[in-house]
Amino acid sequence: MHEALFYQRIEGNKVVCGLCHHRCRIAAGGRGRCGVRENQDGRLISLVYGRLVAENVDPVEKKPLFHFLPGSRSYSIATVGCNFQCLHCQNYEISQYPGRHGGQITGVGRSPAAVVERAEQTGCASISYTYVEPTIFYEFAHDCACLAKQRGIKNIFVSNGYMTAEVVRHLAPVLDGINIDLKAFSADFYQKVCKARLEPVLENIRLFHELGVLVEVTTLVIPGHNDSENELRAIARFLRGISVNIPWHVTGFYPTYKMLDRPATPTATLVMAREIGLNEGLRFVYTGNAAIAGGEDTRCPGCSALLIHRSGFSSQQLALQAGHCSTCQLPIAGVWR
Structure with a gap:
C-alpha cells in the first residue's frame, strides 16, 4: 500500500483527489475516475505503485x-x-x-x-x-x-x-x-x-x-x-x-x-x-x-538546411551541431546531445 500525494480529507471520511482536474470526491471504499486511486478509511492509496x-x-x-x-x-x-x-x-x-x-x-x-x-x-x-x-x-x-x-x-x-x-x-x-x-x-x-x-x-x-x-x-x-x-x-x-x-x-x-x-x-x-x-x-x-x-524532417527555419532526416523511427543528424544549424548558426530549440 502506497499513500497517494495531492489529496485532502473532508467530511464523512471522504477525500478529494488533487492529482488531475477531475478533482474526484471519493467516498470511503471508492475510487477516482482513473480506477487506480482508492479511499481506504480516509487515506487515498495508489493501487498501481510499482x-x-x-x-x-x-x-x-x-x-x-x-x-x-x-x-x-x-x-x-x-x-x-x-x-x-x-x-x-x-x-x-x-x-x-x-x-x-x-x-x-x-x-x-x-x-x-x-x-x-x-x-x-x-x-x-x-x-x-x-x-x-x-x-x-x-x-x-x-x-x-x-x-x-x-x-x-x-x-x-x-x-x-x-x-x-x-x-x-x-x-x-x-x-x-x-x-x-x-x-x-x-x-x-x-x-x-x-x-x-x-x-x-x-x-x-x-x-x-x-x-x-x-x-x-x-x-x-x-x-x-x-x-x-x-x-x-x-x-x-x-x-x-x-x-x-x-x-x-x-x-x-x-x-x-x-x-x-x-x-x-x-x-x-x-x-x-x-x-x-x-x-x-x-x-x-x-x-x-x-x-x-x-x-518528419527537421529543417532550419532560417536557411532551410536539412538538420535531421527521419525515416520511420530512425533519424540521421546532418546539419545540426551542438543545437545550432551548422550552415547559418541559428540556435534550434530542443534538448540536444
Whole structure:
C-alpha cells in the first residue's frame, strides 16, 4: 500500500483527489475516475505503485519527441489506468483495464531503483512514462524520475496534460520533456470523446513551457471531428502564441476501440494541417502515421538546411551541431546531445 500525494480529507471520511482536474470526491471504499486511486478509511492509496504492465526500450522518436536527443533510446513504462475515457484509445486494453475487469489491478512489481537500473543496462538516455496517462501513477513516476535525474538519465512524460497546476510545479524540476496530446480545439470534443475539458490542457501547455520543460504537442487528426481548416488553424495559432518553437505533430487516425465509424485520415488532410501550421508561423510541424516525403524532417527555419532526416523511427543528424544549424548558426530549440 502506497499513500497517494495531492489529496485532502473532508467530511464523512471522504477525500478529494488533487492529482488531475477531475478533482474526484471519493467516498470511503471508492475510487477516482482513473480506477487506480482508492479511499481506504480516509487515506487515498495508489493501487498501481510499482505495478508495471509495460516495459520497453523505444526510440525517443516514437513518443513522439523530435527535438529531444534524436536517435537515442528511452526506457518506457506504464501501469494500468487512465483519467480519460477516449473513444479512440489505442491502448485501451491497459488504460481502461480496471473498468473492464471489475476493478482488478494487474502488473509486475518493480522498484524505482530497478527501473533506473534497467534503463542504464539497456543504454537508454531517458525514461518515458507513457502508454497510459502517467499522471495516474504519479507517485511511482516521480520517485523513478528523481532517482533517474541523480544518475544523469532524463525524464519524459507522454501525457494528456490534465494534471493540476500543483502537480505540474511539483513535476517540472525533474522533468526534461513532455509530449502533450492536444486532442482538439473544441470543448464539445473533449466532453463527448474524452470525458474531460479542454481548458486545463491549454493551461498546462503554457505552464510547462513557462517552467522550462521542453514541450512538443501532438494532435491526432480524426475525419469529421477535428480536421476542419478552422480548427487546425486555431490550434496552430494557440501554439504560436506560446512559442513558434513548439514542435507540433499532426498524425493520422486509424479506426480503433469505440471509434470504428470514422475512416483513416487521408494523407491530403495531414499535408494540409502541416501547411496550416507552417503558414501560421510555427517553425516545426511534423506529420505522423503516414508516408509523406519530408514530413518528419527537421529543417532550419532560417536557411532551410536539412538538420535531421527521419525515416520511420530512425533519424540521421546532418546539419545540426551542438543545437545550432551548422550552415547559418541559428540556435534550434530542443534538448540536444
